Amino acid sequence: MKKEEVPHDKKIIHGEDNSLVKVLYVTDQQGKYETTQYEGWEAENLAMSQAWDDIDERIAQTREKVIRGEVSPIAYFMEKNLMDLPTLASYVGSWKFFVKKHLTPSGFKKLNASKLKKYADIFNIPVEELTHFKG
Secondary structure, three states, X not given: OEHHHOOEOOOEOOOOOOEOOEEEEXXXXXXXXXXXXXXXXXXXXXXXXXXXHHHHHHHHHHHHHHHOOOOOHHHHHHHHOOOOHHHHHHHHOOOHHHHHHHOOXXXXXXXXXXXXXXXXXXXXXXXXXXXXXXX
């Protein structure tokens, strides 16, 4: 793509003022590659916006499940941090089976202080946010 053909359909992708600016490789007048910043094009921005809407919806649904006592707060923070079970298990240094157990309210209640601290550190939150979930 030539530098003068780069689309600049500015649109806020996620949140109130989270404009997404990316780097794109383009060719200059002599045909040499260089980088330029661009804000996307309409179709790309629409797809990103829809993806973030889906993510926000999943986070809200998980939050409600925590409040209803169906899953543990770990499930909420896992969703909020865009993690899946294998990713979280690798960060915790534990088998997926055990992490899956911790996603249940009964499994969560059995966690000792060091495990809770480990989860809190992974999510970059204080332990109290896990133990006294407010969402």
